[in-house]
Amino acid sequence: MGVLADTTVNLARAQFATTSIYHFLFVPLTLGLGPLVAVMQTAWYRTRNEQWLRLTKFFGTLFLINFAIGVATGLVQEFEFGMNWSVYSRFVGNVFGAPLAVEGLAAFALEATFLGLWIFGWDRLSPRLHLATLWVAVVGTWMSGYFILVANSWMQHPVGYKLVNGEAQLTSVWALMSNGFALRAYVHTMLAGLIFGSIVMLGICCWQFLRRQDVDLFLKAAKLALIVAVPVTFLQLVVGNRFGAAVTSAQSMKIAASEAQWDTCQPCGFSLFQIGGFTASDPTPSFSITVPRLLSYMATGSFNGQVQGLNQLQAQEQRQYGRGNYMPDVRTIYWSMRVMAYMGMLMLLVAAVGAWLYWRQKLERSRWFHRTAIVAISFPYIAATAGWILTEMGRQPWIVQGLLKTSDANSPSVSTTWLAISLTVFLALYLLLFVLDVWLMRRFGRRELEAAPEAPAPSAAPEPAA
Amino acid sequence: MDLQILWFVLIAVLWGGYFLLEGFDFGVGMLLPFLPRNERQRSTMFETIGPVWDGNEVWLVIAGGATFAAFPDWYATMFSGFYIALLLILALLIVRVLSFEWREKSESPAWRRVWMWANAVGSVGASLIWGIALASLLHGTPLDSKGEFVGTFADLFTGYSVLAGVAVVLVFAFHGATYLTIRTHGELCDRAARAARGLSVAALLVGSGFLAWTVAVAVDRNDKDVFPPVLPAALGAGALVLAVVFIQRRRSGLAFTATALAAVLLVTTLFTSLYPRVMVSSPDFANSLTVSGAASAHYTLKVISIVAAIVLPVILIYQGWTYHVFRQRLGGDEPEPGLPTPDPPGVEPAA
Numbered sequence: 055m056g057v058l059a060d061t062t063v064n065l066a067r068a069q070f071a072t073t074s075i076y077h078f079l080f081v082p083l084t085l086g087l088g089p090l091v092a093v094m095q096t097a098w099y100r101t102r103n104e105q106w107l108r109l110t111k112f113f114g115t116l117f118l119i120n121f122a123i124g125v126a127t128g129l130v131q132e133f134e135f136g137m138n139w140s141v142y143s144r145f146v147g148n149v150f151g152a153p154l155a156v157e158g159l160a161a162f163a164l165e166a167t168f169l170g171l172w173i174f175g176w177d178r179l180s181p182r183l184h185l186a187t188l189w190v191a192v193v194g195t196w197m198s199g200y201f202i203l204v205a206n207s208w209m210q211h212p213v214g215y216k217l218v219n220g221e222a223q224l225t226s227v228w229a230l231m232s233n234g235f236a237l238r239a240y241v242h243t244m245l246a247g248l249i250f251g252s253i254v255m256l257g258i259c260c261w262q263f264l265r266r267q268d269v270d271l272f273l274k275a276a277k278l279a280l281i282v283a284v285p286v287t288f289l290q291l292v293v294g295n296r297f298g299a300a301v302t303s304a305q306s307m308k309i310a311a312s313e314a315q316w317d318t319c320q321p322c323g324f325s326l327f328q329i330g331g332f333t334a335s336d337p338t339p340s341f342s343i344t345v346p347r348l349l350s351y352m353a354t355g356s357f358n359g360q361v362q363g364l365n366q367l368q369a370q371e372q373r374q375y376g377r378g379n380y381m382p383d384v385r386t387i388y389w390s391m392r393v394m395a396y397m398g399m400l401m402l403l404v405a406a407v408g409a410w411l412y413w414r415q416k417l418e419r420s421r422w423f424h425r426t427a428i429v430a431i432s433f434p435y436i437a438a439t440a441g442w443i444l445t446e447m448g449r450q451p452w453i454v455q456g457l458l459k460t461s462d463a464n465s466p467s468v469s470t471t472w473l474a475i476s477l478t479v480f481l482a483l484y485l486l487l488f489v490l491d492v493w494l495m496r497r498f499g500r501r502e503l504e505a506a507p508e509a510p511a512p513s514a515a516p517e518p519a520a
Numbered sequence: 521m522d523l524q525i526l527w528f529v530l531i532a533v534l535w536g537g538y539f540l541l542e543g544f545d546f547g548v549g550m551l552l553p554f555l556p557r558n559e560r561q562r563s564t565m566f567e568t569i570g571p572v573w574d575g576n577e578v579w580l581v582i583a584g585g586a587t588f589a590a591f592p593d594w595y596a597t598m599f600s601g602f603y604i605a606l607l608l609i610l611a612l613l614i615v616r617v618l619s620f621e622w623r624e625k626s627e628s629p630a631w632r633r634v635w636m637w638a639n640a641v642g643s644v645g646a647s648l649i650w651g652i653a654l655a656s657l658l659h660g661t662p663l664d665s666k667g668e669f670v671g672t673f674a675d676l677f678t679g680y681s682v683l684a685g686v687a688v689v690l691v692f693a694f695h696g697a698t699y700l701t702i703r704t705h706g707e708l709c710d711r712a713a714r715a716a717r718g719l720s721v722a723a724l725l726v727g728s729g730f731l732a733w734t735v736a737v738a739v740d741r742n743d744k745d746v747f748p749p750v751l752p753a754a755l756g757a758g759a760l761v762l763a764v765v766f767i768q769r770r771r772s773g774l775a776f777t778a779t780a781l782a783a784v785l786l787v788t789t790l791f792t793s794l795y796p797r798v799m800v801s802s803p804d805f806a807n808s809l810t811v812s813g814a815a816s817a818h819y820t821l822k823v824i825s826i827v828a829a830i831v832l833p834v835i836l837i838y839q840g841w842t843y844h845v846f847r848q849r850l851g852g853d854e855p856e857p858g859l860p861t862p863d864p865p866g867v868e869p870a871a
Binding site for chain 1: 567570571572573574575577578580581582584585586588589590591592593595596597598599600601603604606607610611613614615617618620621622625626668669670816817819820823824827828831832835838839842845846848
């Protein structure tokens with residue numbers, strides 16, 4: 055019985071993890087590419103330089119392919135709480151449901167409707183109004199991110215609620231909306247979106263340079279991408295670090311696990327790399343590279359700060375919540391944190407080198423850099439996935455930090471068999487989607503950029519007479 | 521008005537909006553394999569719903585989120601209990617969403633045929649299952665004393681719920697056809713009118729049968745009097761009769777208005793029959809989920825009420841404006857709008 059219950063919860067977790075990670079491969083590119091495309095169209099509107107129009111249409115198509123998959127997979131996320139986590143839904147609905155409902159009303163409706171206007175409105179709206187529809191859609195996507203992160207942050211750091219008859223009830227919507235955790239997570243996630251947009255755009259421009267395709271045109275886009283990428287990748291390191299400090303106070307266990315810090319330390323060194331040291335029975339790494347005092351600074355802001363260890367936190371949570379294991383999987387959390395951070399630094403490096411090459415007017419000719427930038431397209435995807443693994447697996451065993459355990463939160467009426475079947479359905483569907491998407495993107499990227507964007511070839515070939 | 525009742529009504533309104541709007545884009549999707557004479561007309565059909573389907577689906581997203589926030593117990597029981605039905609709907613909707621974006625990305629006839637069928641199957645399937653699922657809320661499924669679903673997928677299938685599914689499919693197909701009659705011209709418009717006439721009688725018969733049976737189920741299984749459910753049911757049947765009359769008399773604008781009303785009144789009848797419960801339990805009627813039992817606390821309802829009061833009218837304004845922008849009729853015989861091709865020799869472009 056216990057084993058079956060574990061399997062059921064693990065299947066539900068696997069399903070939520072796969073579907074939400076997949077969803078978040080498309081969402082941040084939408085968040086980041088949206089404003090960049092809007093800037094391009096604004097530049098066209100202001101200067102009437104046809105090059106900006108061609109770039110708007112080129113990157114606009116990428117933006118739309120992504121948005122469509124984001125919508126399709128987003129509906130799955132909204133339904134999945136109720137389908138797989140009914141106990142959770144009952145427990146949190148009063149609080150967590152509100153930002154989700156508001157997201158639909160205030161943000162999603164805006165982005166979906168106005169993107170429809172933008173896609174089909176080229177000939178039907180005045181240029182000024184048409185440009186405005188894109189900006190409104192972009193505002194919609196950024197608002198949407200805020201409400202979703204308010205909901206998610208409440209699971210990490212519950213605020214503005216009271217418990218009534220075993221259910222969380224909202225007591226202050228302002229506390230909910232101004233949750234410090236949510237505001238930091240929002241800035242961190244929106245910066246991640248801009249990194250996605252700019253790094254992907256830079257990579258695509260470099261691909262075009264490599265193929266010597268419309269070099270002048272893509273140099274303009276590369277410049278825009280670099281103007282965004284350099285400051286934003288740098289800012290993200292600072293913000294990410296500040297966010298880490300906020301997590302330390304709300305979720306000490308998550309930070310201790312992300313550092314594989316078994317015992318309380320003061321001052322604490324930051325482990326850059328280590329072999330072993332990831333389990334309670336093997337707490338000391340056989341090999342490690344450590345920067346003295348850096349962890350103290352990152353977690354507390356002082357080079358002599360104290361960071362609590364996993365063992366001490368486990369004892370403390372046992373006293374507070376009763377017997378049980380309160381540690382997440384240390385190895386996964388340690389590495390997801392590092393993969394995210396190292397990818398962030400690599401992206402800063404790529405952006406900085408790209409900017410230097412641009413400044414020396416060598417960007418379009420540095421073929422080694424083109425290949426690097428193409429590979430770097432994968433970096434934001436890896437970093438974001440690692441970031442969510444850190445955030446959500448680091449929260450375990452809690453589904454709502456300190457209030458409800460994941461193992462108590464799944465739907466009692468959904469059998470293990472059906473969870474397995476639905477997981478298979480989503481995996482198969484998403485795999486198919488992915489293959490088709492890659493095929494489309496490659497095809498799209500290879501196609502000659504339309505010489506005259508106002509007059510593409512008719513897309514419907516006349517059918518032979520019936 | 522009591523906020524719990526307000527939110528029950530609002531969720532009915534959201535479902536009504538969903539049936540009215542996505543109803544016709546589902547309907548157009550269902551007709552894709554059968555109605556157009558050639559690929560160009562089929563592209564025009566896609567184009568009549570291309571700019572708006574996404575905004576239409578918003579109503580479902582909002583209905584889902586609103587149910588989670590306003591009635592967590594309803595959301596939890598329905599979504600976990602109707603698991604397989606919702607899984608199927610999600611899969612069908614995902615495939616359908618992609619058909620809009622991806623069909624036009626290649627000119628290969630095989631590629632286009634695949635996505636045309638994806639859209640058609642998605643439209644029929646999602647309509648059918650939504651009909652079955654929503655009807656099952658009223659007909660009753662096994663719930664335990666804690667409000668958990670304890671039945672199986674088979675409990676969703678009764679004569680009544682299946683009829684509901686078929687009625688929703690037929691009414692949506694009819695609604696989609698009348699939509700095409702006001703959004704197209706030329707041969708495509710004629711074909712749409714012919715399809716609408718063909719569908720009208722079936723939609724009237726099955727739709728009215730569903731409405732009448734709903735009133736009977738409300739009385740038998742949900743402890744309701746004939747009144748008030750009979751009122752929206754009669755209006756719904758009346759709207760279907762009018763739609764049949766208008767489409768026969770080639771009054772397409774009025775026919776579309778009538779099918780739109782009919783789609784909304786299907787939802788109205790169902791929700792009127794359901795109140796004051798949100799999910800009927802059968803066989804243990806006492807375990808039914810009620811509006812007051814499933815609702816969130818007053819404070820949450822107050823917060824989302826304020827947001828809805830401000831935002832819903834704004835949504836109506838900008839979605840209305842969208843329909844105004846894309847009001848122009850499209851022809852199946854001319855080149856697709858937005859894709860200029862050389863003017864035919866000797867023919868002046870229409871003003």
